[in-house]
Amino acid sequence: MELTALLCSATQRLAEAGCSSPAPDAAALLGHAVGCDPAEVHRRALLGHAVDADGPEVAALEDGVARRAAREPLQHVLGYAWFAGARLTVGPGVFVPRPETELLVERAGEILASRGEGRVQVELVDLCTGSGAVVLGVAAAVERRRQAGERLPELVLRAVEIDHRAAEYAERNIESTGMTVDLRVSDARVEFADREGQVDLVVSNPPYVPDGAVPDDPEVADHDPERALYGGSPDGLAVPLQLARHAATLLRPGGWLLMEHDDTQGESLPRLLGELGYVDVVDHRDLAGRPRFVEGRWPGR
Ligand SMILES: C[S@@+](CC[C@H](N)C(=O)[O-])C[C@H]1O[C@@H](n2cnc3c(N)ncnc32)[C@H](O)[C@@H]1O
Secondary structure, eight states: OBHHHHHHHHHHHHHHTTOSOHHHHHHHHHHHHHTSOHHHHHHHHHTTOBOOTTSHHHHHHHHHHHHHHTTOOHHHHHTEEEETTEEEEOOTTSOOOOTTHHHHHHHHHHHHHHHTTTOSEEEEEEESOTTTHHHHHHHHHHHHHHHTTOOOOEEEEEEEESOHHHHHHHHHHHHHHTOOEEEEESOTTTOOGGGTTOEEEEEEOOOOBOTTOOOSSHHHHTTSOHHHHBOSSTTSOHHHHHHHHHHHHHEEEEEEEEEEOOTTOTTHHHHHHHHHTOEEEEEEEOTTSOEEEEEEEEOOO
């Protein structure tokens, strides 16, 4: 069977199932089945490549399309997600990292570059690390800056995740990147008492969905763990605020907190950070113009 025909029929089935990006998903699934990336799938399709209709590639594609058409997240079917240039292992039991979180990661890289002037080491803590996406993404962003010739201090990386299953993914991803991360399986609202006043940057993509605001997409509602989504109050801010309060105890005077939030929290969370005592509080929008994450500096007491 020609790859073009396989791509067309997979795209059509995914569109009929209500998937939001049927064509890219079909190319990713076909690539997974034949062992190449989506760009190579399109190149081979254009050149008229074909596979045996009874062969393993077609069977693997069929399996992938059926799972995706049942609205399993593409990343669960593939077994990985691309995030900030890194391929992370994900699957049932862990939150699939989202592209919008890459903006927070880039901003963290900028801050560490400026904060690091004249320092030998800077310390970063990722609260609610899930698959390890943010801590590993920031480390990779800093490494890219280094390779581009910027002088950056050594990073000391720490992360915490409450869920054992999610933490296993983080452990695996940390191991596969070869980075050293002090990963703790614990409650981020109280962990790292041993680092009080010593952290330069706290990053967090916490659970922040308002309780009762059940996500529309089955990929999210049925597959992201509940504990990864809901912020523990009608406005979704109970857990984020507990984390922001705890972050203040960890930060050195002048240290930064970067925290992702729901697009309904672009005014409330910055205001509440101000009330907790953070200064230079700025909210950032994502590429679609929606309020996405907040930064603030802890002045010290
Ligand atoms: C929205 S997900 C984000 C995961 C990851 N940071 C990312 O961006 O892909 C939130 C994560 O926080 C974890 N979590 C929820 N409450 C927590 C707590 N009190 N302490 C530590 N982790 C927590 C969840 O298990 C989930 O992995």
